[in-house]
Structure formats: structure tokens, C-alpha cells
Amino acid sequence: xxxxxxxxxIQARHEFSEADFEKLLPLFEERCYKKxxxxxxxxxxxxxxxxxxxxxxxxxYINANGIExxxxxxxEGRWTGESxxxxxxxxxxxxxxxxxxxxxxxxxxxxxxYAIRNIPEYAIYHMKNHxxxxxxxxxxxxxxxxxxxxxxxxxxxxxxxxxxQRLPQYEIxxxxxxxxxxxxxVRKRNTRI
Amino acid sequence: xxxxxxxxxIQARHEFSEADFEKLLPLFEERCYKKxxxxxxxxxxxxxxxxxxxxxxxxxYINANGIExxxxxxxEGRWTGESxxxxxxxxxxxxxxxxxxxxxxxxxxxxxxYAIRNIPEYAIYHMKNHxxxxxxxxxxxxxxxxxxxxxxxxxxxxxxxxxxQRLPQYEIxxxxxxxxxxxxxVRKRNTRI
DNA sequence: TTAATTTCTTGATTCAAATCAATGTGCAGG
DNA sequence: CCTGCACATTGATTTGAATCAAGAAATTAA
Numbered sequence: 001x002x003x004x005x006x007x008x009x010i011q012a013r014h015e016f017s018e019a020d021f022e023k024l025l026p027l028f029e030e031r032c033y034k035k036x037x038x039x040x041x042x043x044x045x046x047x048x049x050x051x052x053x054x055x056x057x058x059x060x061y062i063n064a065n066g067i068e069x070x071x072x073x074x075x076e077g078r079w080t081g082e083s084x085x086x087x088x089x090x091x092x093x094x095x096x097x098x099x100x101x102x103x104x105x106x107x108x109x110x111x112x113x114y115a116i117r118n119i120p121e122y123a124i125y126h127m128k129n130h131x132x133x134x135x136x137x138x139x140x141x142x143x144x145x146x147x148x149x150x151x152x153x154x155x156x157x158x159x160x161x162x163x164x165q166r167l168p169q170y171e172i173x174x175x176x177x178x179x180x181x182x183x184x185x186v187r188k189r190n191t192r193i
Numbered sequence: 194x195x196x197x198x199x200x201x202x203i204q205a206r207h208e209f210s211e212a213d214f215e216k217l218l219p220l221f222e223e224r225c226y227k228k229x230x231x232x233x234x235x236x237x238x239x240x241x242x243x244x245x246x247x248x249x250x251x252x253x254y255i256n257a258n259g260i261e262x263x264x265x266x267x268x269e270g271r272w273t274g275e276s277x278x279x280x281x282x283x284x285x286x287x288x289x290x291x292x293x294x295x296x297x298x299x300x301x302x303x304x305x306x307y308a309i310r311n312i313p314e315y316a317i318y319h320m321k322n323h324x325x326x327x328x329x330x331x332x333x334x335x336x337x338x339x340x341x342x343x344x345x346x347x348x349x350x351x352x353x354x355x356x357x358q359r360l361p362q363y364e365i366x367x368x369x370x371x372x373x374x375x376x377x378x379v380r381k382r383n384t385r386i
Numbered sequence: 387t388t389a390a391t392t393t394c395t396t397g398a399t400t401c402a403a404a405t406c407a408a409t410g411t412g413c414a415g416g
Numbered sequence: 417c418c419t420g421c422a423c424a425t426t427g428a429t430t431t432g433a434a435t436c437a438a439g440a441a442a443t444t445a446a
Contacts, residue, residue, distance in 0.1 A: 059331075060335075061331065061332065061334070061335025061336075061339070062335075063335060063336060063339040063340055063344075064344070065339075065344075067339040067340075068339070069334075069335050069338050069339045071331050071334055071335060082328070083323075083324040083327055083328070084324040084325060084327065084328035085328075087320075087321065087324050088321075088324070093328065093331075093332055094331060094335075123316075126320075127319075127320060127323070128280065128281075130276075130320070130323040130324075130327065131276040131277040131280050131281070131323075132277060133327055134276055134277065134323065134326055134327060134330065135275070135276070135277035135278075135286065137327065137330035137331060137334060138252075138254065138264050138286075138287060138330060139254065139286055140334055141254070141262075141264055141330060141333055141334045141337060142253075142254025142255075142256065142262050142264055142287075143254075143256060144334060144337055144338050145262050145337050145338070145370040146254070146256040146258075146260040146261070146262045146370075147256055147260075148432085148433095149432090149433075151256075151257070151258075168392095168393070168394090169393075169394065170393075170394090177338040177339075178433075178434090179433075179434060179435080180393085180394075180395095181394090181395080181396085181433090181434080181435085182432095182433060182434075183394095184394060184395050184396080185395085185396085185433095187395095188395085188396095341402085341403095342402090342403075361422095361423070361424090362423075362424065363423075363424090371403075371404090372403075372404060372405080373423085373424075373425095374403090374404080374405080374424090374425080374426085375402090375403060375404075376424095377424060377425055377426080378403090378425085378426085381425085381426095
């Protein structure tokens, strides 16, 4: 008997019983997105919180001049969504796109509120996740501006090497905030054969 | 009778009773920091969460090459700290410094846990705050890389014009991620007389 | 298989901000 | 008042990534 990927993720971060998990799991519905499909766009009110079962998404920001920047790339076994928009029912300022054919578990707001109220350990896990997200975003923000392309690339190579196999270069470039040409040169400079 | 600045901040974001506030307030202790004093450094375990009564702090990141970047500047009426370090008792990867003589309300972890468990509305407010913080950080990250210095400056001028009066130029420059020289030129270009 | 399209690499050029360097300004202390 | 220091401005130069422009490789379709 295999552990469900969602239970696996939760238990990796927080003490969580199978009994609680049996209350939690039925609150989700399964959804699929095709490669390149937009899950939501800036201006939409986000209706779900998502746990990724299969595939890979990118969340990106478009500034006033139409320049876009990928904020993060999330793979199976992680959460995605837009918590402020979801929680307060306000327009999102981010865009979420499937980079592959994807399968997710999606939970609506009423069910999420039910979970928060009735599964205290889920609420705590949820809060812990937010602390991690905030710390990670702050670090990303610091790194994005202080580090040169070569350093950003080596950081990615160290932390998430499989992404470089999984995604085309231009997606990596958008994530690192550089042009594909620059990434190509960076790779050349940083390749040990 | 004046509303306490902390109650004011909480009520601006969430329905919160005076009765709850009377349970909350005694959990804090008052602390002072002198101008330029470090509250915590990267590597420290952060012992408090802070609400700013007076003054102004910057939180900054130092990368592997010793280059620093100010992530945010917080003024009176706002929270600051490092939630992941505080919560999990792990080393912080950020630095917090007073930019002026400051007075804060500080809460230790045991008291914070007491508050979360015993004042449910505080827990909800806290969660809401995190959603806002995450959305704000994502937007900052998007803006930091896609926008040019002139755009970053005009954004700051629009959103927090008083900061430009309050702080020296070199602190603003570190916050925008540009050199003081560039900021000086940007200001010249963008000043209507 | 070839053809067509997409993605990646490489080179030449441009451009914007960092850096380097000097000067100017305003304030604090003697 | 002048002196000294911190901060800000301005100009000259360098630098590194973006942009522009071909090609080469890889993938997909025919």
C-alpha cells in the first residue's frame, strides 16, 4: 500500500494522522490542464487551491510594459495557487500556466474553510507552509537582484538540477530573469565535460 | 480615548474585538533599538515577532559575495521579524536593522503560541497577513526584475512618497537595487519643478 | 526519408547602469 | 566662524547583458 503523495507532502512538514487525511482528501476534486493552458490570469478571482499530482506549472507576473517574469515553477508534490485572491475573493495579480499536461487536486474555498475549521492540524500545516513560502520568496528577491546570471544558474543547477532537463531553455531563462541567449552563454561557461 | 496603534492595524484588516485585544496586548513587551542597531543577523534564531510603535526598520539579504539588498522597509504600525526562524527555531537568512531610534512591541514564541491557540481571531488575522505578505513579495519579485530604475523609482514615489523624505538616498538606492549615483540621475530625470 | 518548424547557439553591436573619480553641499563640532 | 565629515551630484569610462542577426541542431510532421 502506497502513501498518497499529498499525505507524503504533509507528513514531511508536520505531524499528521491518517484519520485526519481521510477527512481531508474527499474535499478535493481532480482536475486536468493541458500543456500551455492557463489556469488563471491576472485579474481573475482564483477559485481553487491546487495540489499538483502530475506535471509542472509556472506562475508569472506581467508588468505595466507587458514584460513577463516567471516567479516560480512548481512540480508534482507541491501546492500552487494564489492565496490572497483565493482567500479574499479579490483579483489575482499573477498568472498560472501549465508547462506540461497536468493533473491536480483542487479545493474550493468553502471546503478549504471547512478543513481549516475542522482539521486543526491542517490549519497548522498550512501556516507552516506560508512561513516557508515567505522565507523562500524573500531569499529569491534578494538573490534575483544581487546575483549575476552565472550565479543564478549555478544556484538552480545545485538546487533543482532536474528542472534543467525537464524544461526548455527559454522557460529556464524566463525563470532566471535573463534572455535565452544569455542563458546559452552562461551554460557554455559553466559546463564541465 | 485613543485607539492603540496595534488594535488599529488589526481592525483595519480583520474584525477584532476590544476584549480579544485586552487578552493580546499583555503578551507583548516593549523594546527599544537605537539607530543602526541590528535586531538580528543572518544565522541568528529570531526570538520575537515585532510590531513597530515608532521608527523604521530595513530587512536585508546578503548574498554569497557579500552584496546586500534591502528586501523591505517597515515603518510604525506594521509588523516585522522572520516568521520561519521564529516559528521553527531555525537560523534566519535575513538581517534586520533599525534605520532610526525605534520602539517596538515584541512577543516571544511561547506567548505567540498561546495567542494563536486562545485568540482564534488573532490566528485568522495572522493568516490573512501572511497571504498579503506572500502576494506583496511575489509582486516585488516580478517588479524588481522586469522594471527599469526609473519605473521602480516612480512606483516608490507613488506608493510610499514619504519614504523619500524620511530616509537618506543611499538607503532608498539599496531598497530599489540600484547605486546611489543611478538614483541621483533617476531623480533628476523624474523631477517636475 | 525529407521538409518544416521550433529551439538553441554564436557572433556583432548597442545600450544602460556600474564603477571610477572628482566636485559640490550641508550639517555638526570645535 | 571655520573645519571636517557624510552625503549627494555630476562627468568619464568600463562592463556586461540585451538586442539584433544569422545559422545550426533538434524535434515534429509529412
